[in-house]
Amino acid sequence: MRNMSKFIRIDTSKSKARVESVPSEYEFHGGRELTSSILLDEVDPKVDPLGEGNKLILASGLLAGTPAPNFSRISAGAKSPLTGGIKEANVGGSAGFLLGLLEIRAIIIENQPETKDIFHHVIVEGDNIQLEDASEERFLGNYELARKMIDAHGKGISMISIGPAGARCMNMASIAVLDLQHHPSRHAGRGGLGAVMGSKGIKSIVLKRIKGTRLEYTNKDVFLEVSKKWSKHLKTTKAGFSKLGTAMTVGISQMLKGLPTKNFKKGTFDGADNIGGEALHEMIVERGGKFGIPCLPGCAIQCSNLVKDAAGNQVTSSLEYETICLNGSNLMIDDLDTIAKIDGACDDIGIDTIEFGGMMGVLMEAGRYEFGDKDAPLEVLEEIREGTKDGVFYGSGVAAVGEALGVERVPAAKGQGFPAYDPRVYKGMGVTFCTTPMGADHTAGAAIFKRPGLDPNHDYGDVSENKGKLRLSYELQVLIGALDMLGACYFIGPSRDTLEKVATLLNGRYGWQGTWEDLFDKARKMIGRELLFNQGAGITSQDNDIPAFFRQEPSEPTGLTWDMPREDLASFWTERLD
Numbered sequence: 001m002r003n004m005s006k007f008i009r010i011d012t013s014k015s016k017a018r019v020e021s022v023p024s025e026y027e028f029h030g031g032r033e034l035t036s037s038i039l040l041d042e043v044d045p046k047v048d049p050l051g052e053g054n055k056l057i058l059a060s061g062l063l064a065g066t067p068a069p070n071f072s073r074i075s076a077g078a079k080s081p082l083t084g085g086i087k088e089a090n091v092g093g094s095a096g097f098l099l100g101l102l103e104i105r106a107i108i109i110e111n112q113p114e115t116k117d118i119f120h121h122v123i124v125e126g127d128n129i130q131l132e133d134a135s136e137e138r139f140l141g142n143y144e145l146a147r148k149m150i151d152a153h154g155k156g157i158s159m160i161s162i163g164p165a166g167a168r169c170m171n172m173a174s175i176a177v178l179d180l181q182h183h184p185s186r187h188a189g190r191g192g193l194g195a196v197m198g199s200k201g202i203k204s205i206v207l208k209r210i211k212g213t214r215l216e217y218t219n220k221d222v223f224l225e226v227s228k229k230w231s232k233h234l235k236t237t238k239a240g241f242s243k244l245g246t247a248m249t250v251g252i253s254q255m256l257k258g259l260p261t262k263n264f265k266k267g268t269f270d271g272a273d274n275i276g277g278e279a280l281h282e283m284i285v286e287r288g289g290k291f292g293i294p295c296l297p298g299c300a301i302q303c304s305n306l307v308k309d310a311a312g313n314q315v316t317s318s319l320e321y322e323t324i325c326l327n328g329s330n331l332m333i334d335d336l337d338t339i340a341k342i343d344g345a346c347d348d349i350g351i352d353t354i355e356f357g358g359m360m361g362v363l364m365e366a367g368r369y370e371f372g373d374k375d376a377p378l379e380v381l382e383e384i385r386e387g388t389k390d391g392v393f394y395g396s397g398v399a400a401v402g403e404a405l406g407v408e409r410v411p412a413a414k415g416q417g418f419p420a421y422d423p424r425v426y427k428g429m430g431v432t433f434c435t436t437p438m439g440a441d442h443t444a445g446a447a448i449f450k451r452p453g454l455d456p457n458h459d460y461g462d463v464s465e466n467k468g469k470l471r472l473s474y475e476l477q478v479l480i481g482a483l484d485m486l487g488a489c490y491f492i493g494p495s496r497d498t499l500e501k502v503a504t505l506l507n508g509r510y511g512w513q514g515t516w517e518d519l520f521d522k523a524r525k526m527i528g529r530e531l532l533f534n535q536g537a538g539i540t541s542q543d544n545d546i547p548a549f550f551r552q553e554p555s556e557p558t559g560l561t562w563d564m565p566r567e568d569l570a571s572f573w574t575e576r577l578d
């Protein structure tokens with residue numbers, strides 16, 4: 001069956017949009033594979049990330065809009081202002097499903113308006129695409145914007161938007177997507193892609209549902225049967241995840257002594273129990289919040305939550321491990337109420353909670369604030385929201401702030417702040433931070449505790465040993481890369497078994513005749529293209545390392561250092577992609 005999808009291309013210099021059919025060479029490209037291919041084909045790697053030559057691509061996966069479990073995420077891709085290299089950040093919410101249903105494979109945003117104060121809302125209703133003036137609303141928070149757009153267009157819409165940080169082109173700006181409760185709580189956080197959207201003068205993209213839209217399948221019965229069985233399996237095997245969410249990782253990292261604490265000085269935190277999965281679950285239940293909610297249609301795992309304050313008012317959704325750790329243990333704050341407020345404010349302002357927490361750790365390390373000061377992050381967030389001189393500085397990210405303040409201990413790789421895994425303890429994660437084309441990004445090859453690579457019977461070594469970690473990181477980077485091109489949430493499990501099921505689904509949807517090996521190979525080639533882009537941008541294998549202090553300073557209390565041989569990191573891809 002021919003793939004009927006289309007592209008929407010928006011020329012922001014002319015305030016015009018047009019619909020194109022998907023070129024044949026991209027017929028079976030989706031998600032990250034599509035964003036990275038378009039960037040390589042259409043963008044000079046040397047361009048200014050916030051200049052007119054960069055493009056922002058929002059792509060749906062090949063199975064978006066279907067009942068397949070967890071397959072309707074959006075990939076956002078551009079040259080990153082934070083890393084200076086290629087970036088893809090994917091996000092849940094309701095927009096990916098709608099893009100799939102409307103058979104919109106990608107929205108490509110290019111060029112720039114004449115002046116920096118010109119902003120637009122893009123309203124997509126089938127092939128009718130209108131650009132409406134948003135200049136007066138450019139600094140609105142995501143929450144107020146969502147209320148306005150829902151009032152104007154109804155609850156059936158989805159929306160992709162930026163907050164004031166994106167409108168001011170701050171390097172830590174994120175792209176928000178409405179969740180299923182109509183809150184702009186899901187974010188493509190990493191890489192500062194919200195700044196690229198802001199540099200194009202696009203405040204929001206509103207997607208309207210067209211009644212009666214139906215997708216065609218080559219073999220719908222097979223597709224539905226596999227989807228149904230898989231959903232059922234995920235619901236039973238991931239029930240703990242649904243109850244405690246990703247916050248349960250606080251306890252695991254504490255047990256492994258790899259929970260980033262006090263700007264990555266230590267691996268354990270005395271207040272860990274106060275901010276872990278059980279504490280969060282109790283707080284949610286007591287206050288009438290919600291746990292076990294899906295962030296996108298068809299999610300079978302449902303790890304999302306909605307957190308309320310003591311008075312029963314919603315503070316944020318969804319509070320997750322990375323945010324809790326970077327803004328909790330990393331800052332020596334053991335109060336979930338404060339962390340929930342930080343999360344809610346970050347979502348409203350439109351910034352990445354990982355980059356923000358990492359930057360706050362550096363500010364505390366520099367002595368601008370005390371570790372444990374609960375008011376400090378909220379004060380800094382208001383500076384960022386208002387775009388004061390200090391706020392613009394803070395919004396520039398972990399690496400830039402650390403360098404400007406002369407801080408030696410700056411947890412960042414290739415310009416991007418570390419996620420919540422101490423690489424001295426989580427050795428496989430460390431390899432991923434060093435080698436992925438995406439900068440320090442755990443989602444690119446998440447070597448969490450006990451996760452194997454392609455072969456579950458192979459000995460990949462203990463989490464804190466170097467043994468097996470080059471292979472593990474490589475296999476996970478390719479497996480997760482394959483899921484990224486399909487629009488999948490990798491919580492379904494990056495494995496050969498998963499790719500086998502996906503191959504059957506692609507066959508049921510499009511009549512695609514490939515195997516799991518074909519998907520694995522496509523993902524390898526995708527990473528190869530991303531590395532090529534980075535090479536053109538001046539990022540090479542010699543940059544494959546993490547800051548020196550991780551090699552010199554033992555983590556407390558394990559005494560472990562980062563001791564992966566530099567030459568193994570430098571030759572990581574040449575050995576595996578050639």
Ligand code: SF4
Pocket residue numbers: 070092293294295296299300301302303304489490491
């Ligand atoms: S498992 Fe969690 S992150 Fe993944 S799609 Fe479901 S709710 Fe979203």
